[in-house]
Amino acid sequence: MTGPSGIDHAWLPDAALRGIGSRRVTIEGDGPLVDTLRAEVAYAQGNAGALQGDADIVFRLDGDADTGPEGFTLTRSGGRTTVTAAAPAGLLYGFFHVVRLGAAAFTDAPEQTHRPALSRRMLNHWDNIDVHPVMGQVERGYAGGSLFWEDGRARGDRDRVRAYARLLAACGINAVCVNNVNVHGTEARLLTDRISEVAAIAGELGEYGLRTFLSVSFAAPVVLGGLDTADPLDDRVRDWWRTAADHAYAHIPDFGGFVVKADSEGQPGPFAYGRSHADGANVIADALAPHGGTVHWRAFVYNHVQDWRDRTTDRARAAYDHFAALDGQFKDNAVLQVKHGPMDFQVREPVSPVIGALSRTRVAVELQATQEYTGQQRHVCALAPMWSGVLGFRPEGEDGATVGQLADGGGLVAVSNAGADPYWTGHPLAQFNLYAYGRLAWQPDADPQQLLHEWTELTFSPEETADPERLRSGLRAVLRGSWETYEKYTAPLGVGFMVQPGHHYGPGVDGYEYSPWGTYHFADRDGIGVDRSRATGTGYAAQYAKPWSQTYETPESCPDELLLFFHHVPYGHVLHSGKTVIQHIYDTHFEGVEEAEAAQGVWATLADLVAPARHARVAELYEEQLRSAREWRDQVNSYFLRKSGIPDAGGRRIY
Numbered sequence: 009m010t011g012p013s014g015i016d017h018a019w020l021p022d023a024a025l026r027g028i029g030s031r032r033v034t035i036e037g038d039g040p041l042v043d044t045l046r047a048e049v050a051y052a053q054g055n056a057g058a059l060q061g062d063a064d065i066v067f068r069l070d071g072d073a074d075t076g077p078e079g080f081t082l083t084r085s086g087g088r089t090t091v092t093a094a095a096p097a098g099l100l101y102g103f104f105h106v107v108r109l110g111a112a113a114f115t116d117a118p119e120q121t122h123r124p125a126l127s128r129r130m131l132n133h134w135d136n137i138d139v140h141p142v143m144g145q146v147e148r149g150y151a152g153g154s155l156f157w158e159d160g161r162a163r164g165d166r167d168r169v170r171a172y173a174r175l176l177a178a179c180g181i182n183a184v185c186v187n188n189v190n191v192h193g194t195e196a197r198l199l200t201d202r203i204s205e206v207a208a209i210a211g212e213l214g215e216y217g218l219r220t221f222l223s224v225s226f227a228a229p230v231v232l233g234g235l236d237t238a239d240p241l242d243d244r245v246r247d248w249w250r251t252a253a254d255h256a257y258a259h260i261p262d263f264g265g266f267v268v269k270a271d272s273e274g275q276p277g278p279f280a281y282g283r284s285h286a287d288g289a290n291v292i293a294d295a296l297a298p299h300g301g302t303v304h305w306r307a308f309v310y311n312h313v314q315d316w317r318d319r320t321t322d323r324a325r326a327a328y329d330h331f332a333a334l335d336g337q338f339k340d341n342a343v344l345q346v347k348h349g350p351m352d353f354q355v356r357e358p359v360s361p362v363i364g365a366l367s368r369t370r371v372a373v374e375l376q377a378t379q380e381y382t383g384q385q386r387h388v389c390a391l392a393p394m395w396s397g398v399l400g401f402r403p404e405g406e407d408g409a410t411v412g413q414l415a416d417g418g419g420l421v422a423v424s425n426a427g428a429d430p431y432w433t434g435h436p437l438a439q440f441n442l443y444a445y446g447r448l449a450w451q452p453d454a455d456p457q458q459l460l461h462e463w464t465e466l467t468f469s470p471e472e473t474a475d476p477e478r479l480r481s482g483l484r485a486v487l488r489g490s491w492e493t494y495e496k497y498t499a500p501l502g503v504g505f506m507v508q509p510g511h512h513y514g515p516g517v518d519g520y521e522y523s524p525w526g527t528y529h530f531a532d533r534d535g536i537g538v539d540r541s542r543a544t545g546t547g548y549a550a551q552y553a554k555p556w557s558q559t560y561e562t563p564e565s566c567p568d569e570l571l572l573f574f575h576h577v578p579y580g581h582v583l584h585s586g587k588t589v590i591q592h593i594y595d596t597h598f599e600g601v602e603e604a605e606a607a608q609g610v611w612a613t614l615a616d617l618v619a620p621a622r623h624a625r626v627a628e629l630y631e632e633q634l635r636s637a638r639e640w641r642d643q644v645n646s647y648f649l650r651k652s653g654i655p656d657a658g659g660r661r662i663y
C-alpha cells in the first residue's frame with residue numbers, strides 16, 4: 009500500500025506527512041477513494057513520527073458542498089482544520105493539499121475553496137510492451153524501462169504502479185495513457201485480447217482517482233479485426249470500434265478512452281481513405297460516447313518525408329493547415345490534442361497558432377516532460393517557466409483568453425518523464441518537472457517559483473537538515489534559471505534542432521539540415537533563420553490572430569528569443585538587446601557553460617545536506633551535463649565563426 013519500501017517517495021517522503029501523522033483525524037464518508045484516504049492517514053500515523061500539536065483534522069464528504077467533482081474547501085480555525093468536499097476525489101486532493109501546506113495547515117486562516125482549472129490532467133506514457141530495437145522500451149524515455157510493462161506483459165508486482173499513482177494524485181494528475189502513441193503490433197492487442205492487462209494497471213491507478221487511457225491504432229479494425237478497411241465511414245468499421253469500446257468498458261468500468269496518433273510519422277490514418285481527421289476521430293468518439301469516454305486525437309500531423317530542397321513546405325504550418333478548417337466538426341467527446349509549439353518540443357518555440365484557432369473544438373495542450381530535446385534527463389532543465397509562459401500566452405492579445413483558459417475543454421497533457429528508475433525520472437532533479445506539470449494542470453497560472461519552493465520543501469524536508477536556508481537557496485540556484493541556461497548553450501534564438509539525428513542528444517548543427525523531417529535553419533555565410541513572414545516567407549506568421557501576426561511578421565517587432573524561428577537575418581542584424589546575432593550566439597554559448605559550471609559548484613556545496621545517494625547521482629550527471637554543454641558551445645561557436653568569418657568581440661577561444 010502506501011509508501012512501499014525501496015521506492016523513492018519523491019515529493020511525499022514520510023517527513024512531509026508528519027503534520028497529519030500526529031493529529032486526531034476524523035474521516036466522514038465512504039467510497040473507494042475515501043478508503044484510500046483512510047489508508048493514507050493510517051500510514052502517516054504509523055510512519056511519519058510525532059510532530060507536536062493538538063489540532064484536529066476533519067475530512068468530510070458533504071454532497072451539498074459547492075466544490076465540484078474534484079475540489080475541496082479548507083477551513084482553519086480554533087485549532088481545527090476541516091476539508092470538505094462534494095466528492096471523494098476532492099477529499100483526497102484536500103489531503104495532499106494539507107500535506108503541501110505543512111505547518112501552515114494548522115494555523116488559523118480564511119476559508120479557501122480549491123478546484124482544478126482543467127478537468128483533464130493527463131500523462132501520456134510512450135511505453136512499449138516490447139523493447140523496440142531502435143527506441144528501446146520507452147520511446148524518448150530517459151528513466152529506465154517502463155513502469156507498467158516488463159518481460160512482454162504487464163508487471164506482476166504493481167507496488168510501483170500504486171506508488172506512482174499516489175505521487176501523481178499528490179500533484180493533481182488524474183489520467184494516464186499507458187502505452188506509446190506509436191502503436192506497434194504487440195501493443196495494438198491491448199485493446200482486444202490483452203485488455204485484462206490494462207485493467208490490472210487501471211485498478212492500481214484507480215485507487216488514487218486516475219483514469220486509464222489507451223493509445224490505439226487507427227488501423228485496428230484491419231490489424232486486429234481482420235477487416236479489409238479502416239475507412240471511418242464504413243459501417244463495419246463503425247461496428248468494430250463500438251465492439252472494441254464495449255469490450256474495454258466491460259473490463260474497465262472507469263476507463264477514460266483512447267489516444268490516437270494518425271497520419272503522423274508513418275502511423276495509419278483517415279487520409280488513406282480520403283477522409284478527414286474529423287471523420288477519423290468521430291467514428292472512435294461515437295464508439296466511446298455511450299460509456300462517457302473521450303478520444304484524444306493528436307494534431308501532430310505533418311509531412312515527414314519532405315525534400316529539403318522544397319522551400320514551399322513549412323512543417324510549422326502543418327497542424328493549422330490540417331485542423332483549422334475542421335473546427336466545429338469534431339464530436340463533443342473528441343478532444344484535439346495539440347503540441348504546445350508548432351514544431352516538436354524544442355527548447356524555445358512560439359505557441360502553436362492552432363490553440364487559438366479552434367473556438368468550436370475541445371483542445372488539449374500537450375507538453376513534454378520527458379526531456380527529448382532539453383537534455384534527456386542528464387542536464388538539469390526545469391521546464392516550469394517555459395510551460396507557464398505557454399499557458400499564460402494570449403493568442404488574441406491582451407484582452408483575449410490565455411492558453412490555460414482555452415485548454416479547459418480538453419485539458420493539459422504531458423509526455424511523462426517517469427520510468428522504472430529508482431528516482432522515477434533518472435535525474436533526481438527532473439522530478440520537479442513532473443511535479444510542476446501536475447500543479448500547472450491544476451492551476452495554469454500558478455507561479456513557477458512558488459511551485460519550485462513547494463517541491464523543494466516537500467522533497468528535501470529542509471527542516472531536517474543542518475542548514476535549511478543553504479539547502480533552499482542552493483536548490484533554487486541550480487534549478488531556477490536552468491531552462492534559460494540550457495537554451496543558451498544549445499540552438500540559438502528559437503531556431504531549434506541542431507541535434508544529433510535519431511536520438512536527439514548533443515550538438516549536430518547540420519544534423520537535420522538536409523533531412524526529410526522539415527527542420528532547417530538555413531545558415532549560410534551571410535545569415536541564418538527561417539523566413540516565416542507573410543510578406544516574403546512561408547506565411548506561417550499569418551496563421552496567428554492579431555496582434556501576434558503583426559508582432560511576428562517583421563524582424564523589428566519579433567521578440568529576440570524567437571527571431572530565427574520567424575526570420576532569416578544577417579549575422580550582423582542587431583537584436584533588441586543591442587547585440588548582433590553573431591555576438592549573441594558567441595556570448596550565450598560561453599555564458600551557458602559558465603552558468604552550468606556555477607550550478608555544478610553550488611550542487612557540490614550541498615553534499616552535507618542532501619542524502620548521499622541522491623547527491624552522488626546528481627553530481628555524476630553534472631559531469632555529463634558539463635561535458636555535453638562544452639561540446640555544444642564549441643561546435644556551435646566554431647560552426648558560426650567558420651560560416652560567418654566574423655570574430656568574437658570578446659576574443660575568446662573558438663575552434
Ligand code: GCV
Binds near residue numbers: 148189273352
Ligand atoms: C512518439 C517526436 C518524437 C517521436 C514521437 C513524436 C510524437 O517526433 O521524436 O519519438 O513519437 O514526436 O509526438 O508522436
